Amino acid sequence: MIGMPFDVPVPRKVISTPPAVGCERWMLAVYAGLANKRLVEGLQARGVNAVGLSALDGGIARGPRKDTLRAIEDGKPKVLRGDYAGSIARIDTRLIDLLLDHGYLPVLTPPALSDAGEAINVDGDKLTLRLGLALRAHALVILSNTAGLLRDLNDPGSLVRQIDVSDPASVAAAMDAAGGRMKKKVQAGVDAVAAGIGRVIFADARVDQPVRRALAGEGTVVMASAPIGVEA
């Protein structure tokens, strides 16, 4: 399992009328699809038989569409309808299993499928984690443009090498070190290991052989040294 970001210019979030929101929804799918097909092209060129999918395909991820969206307009809070964001309630691994069992490498991207059968945007990291859990993945590698979790973003030497989910002090220290969006990612990684994924590794996408290096222990490794729930 590999989560990977791309240098694709994703449009900024815009609150707008329903037709334009529909357009925005599809633009996100387009960008995601573009990144997806570029990855498939790169893998095929290297002899890896990749298959690009969205979570719509084969109903891989399903969940409710958020009915309303809260926003601030002219300084006043407003509740808007018509957004196509959603959350993941169910994962169906059958298509992924079928492809893996026959030597294909699935490359997955949002959108997912709403309960009403509409395309909904879901968070890519959450999709990766939920699928990893459903597949009982041994390891989940999340690549980005940093070396992993850094205590100081400007100091590569401040890398947190390991987060031990069975040690509350280790988890607390990691959550202290993480800022902004990284806090959410670290928490998701901790939750994933607590739920049964062997290891979650936050690693650098910008180096040669990033997956091999991450699996060899480079980056920040989230693991459990003891059964979880029993304090050391």
Place this chain on the structure above:
Amino acid sequence: MIGMPFDVPVPRKVISTPPAVGCERWMLAVYAGLANKRLVEGLQARGVNAVGLSALDGGIARGPRKDTLRAIEDGKPKVLRGDYAGSIARIDTRLIDLLLDHGYLPVLTPPALSDAGEAINVDGDKLTLRLGLALRAHALVILSNTAGLLRDLNDPGSLVRQIDVSDPASVAAAMDAAGGRMKKKVQAGVDAVAAGIGRVIFADARVDQPVRRALAGEGTVVMASAPIGVEA
């Protein structure tokens, strides 16, 4: 097998420098991907377990990339490099067969894969025909915004109901009736039936249940009433 057009604004062909051509190549993939995901969404909403693919995925269609592109610039013929058009040399049906055998409905779009592993744009009708042949399809339905092959584009009553590939006079009459791009489509349909597809049906995408109607004989049906190559 269904070939289907979409009301997606495909950018006009532009001859430009290599970086922009690269962008154009991907824009075509984006539009194709968008149409693809919209179809998957519509099918999933109706309870059909669709899987959207490009011909890159699983190496479904491969062939040479055209090295050069001929164009007229300032009234002079020019040969340009850097385009990502290509042609189909080989079809690999294994991924499609795997999905069909497990109850999924594949929804396929260009681009295809070049011999060097790059995404190349190929003609959607040709991709459909080549895949139909490789799958030994009983029928191939090609939907568009006309009722089929019309002798007079403004007269729906001028529909050619049948083209009998085993009767040279029937084929000649159809080729006479077809103009412009339709001539190419009719020839491709005739070639497909000659090569072994049971029936090719050109039918109307704008009606209710277009596939059911086409398979029931509405539109223009290309077939063979006798073994081909033996003149009647």
